[in-house]
Amino acid sequence: MSEFRATFAKDRQKFSAAHFTLFEDGSLERLHGHNYNVTVTFEGTAAELGLMFSFHDAKALVKELCDAWDERVLIPSVSPWIEVTERDAQLEVVVTTPKHRKFYSFPREDVVLLACDNASCEHLTRLFADAVAAQLHRLGNAVTGFEVAISESAGQTIALSRSI
Numbered sequence: 001m002s003e004f005r006a007t008f009a010k011d012r013q014k015f016s017a018a019h020f021t022l023f024e025d026g027s028l029e030r031l032h033g034h035n036y037n038v039t040v041t042f043e044g045t046a047a048e049l050g051l052m053f054s055f056h057d058a059k060a061l062v063k064e065l066c067d068a069w070d071e072r073v074l075i076p077s078v079s080p081w082i083e084v085t086e087r088d089a090q091l092e093v094v095v096t097t098p099k100h101r102k103f104y105s106f107p108r109e110d111v112v113l114l115a116c117d118n119a120s121c122e123h124l125t126r127l128f129a130d131a132v133a134a135q136l137h138r139l140g141n142a143v144t145g146f147e148v149a150i151s152e153s154a155g156q157t158i159a160l161s162r163s164i
């Protein structure tokens, strides 16, 4: 049973990134950007001295994960509609859907290849939660669960909860 919920929704917990969303009918958006805001809530019990974990450590963890996607182009790497080719320091991306064929070329360092088939807010939230789970050991053993919530724009948020 979780005793406490610690929610971190600092202004700096954000990443500005470009993407396009694919839709089932083969339509896709033009490349565009969002200032994604990230909120993470950790659930758990108080350990020594009534501390779940050091707030500093939790905020540093979340900020590091935001920085990994900040000022990047987010490209799905496992989509049947997207072909990615690395050529020298460039990443060539060909999107071929039943409705569209588009070619992009980005400096490799500007791109994050996502382990998913669409750069949707749902997938971003799940991948962010996977990354939090992989780093949770840094916060000790008091965490029994967490929730990640990502907003693409004001008034529009995807949230996902995980139990540990």
Ligand SMILES: Nc1nc2c(c(=O)[nH]1)N=C([C@H](O)[C@H](O)COP(=O)(O)OP(=O)(O)OP(=O)(O)O)CN2
Residues within 6 Å of the ligand: 021, 029, 119, 120, 121, 122, 152, 153, 156
């Ligand atoms: N289920 C999802 N649907 C859509 C997603 C998504 O991640 N999951 N994403 C988008 C686009 O990224 C788009 O940029 C956001 O679309 P939209 O809701 O139209 O955004 P606006 O901020 O322009 O919304 P307004 O309500 O018009 O202000 C689309 N769909």
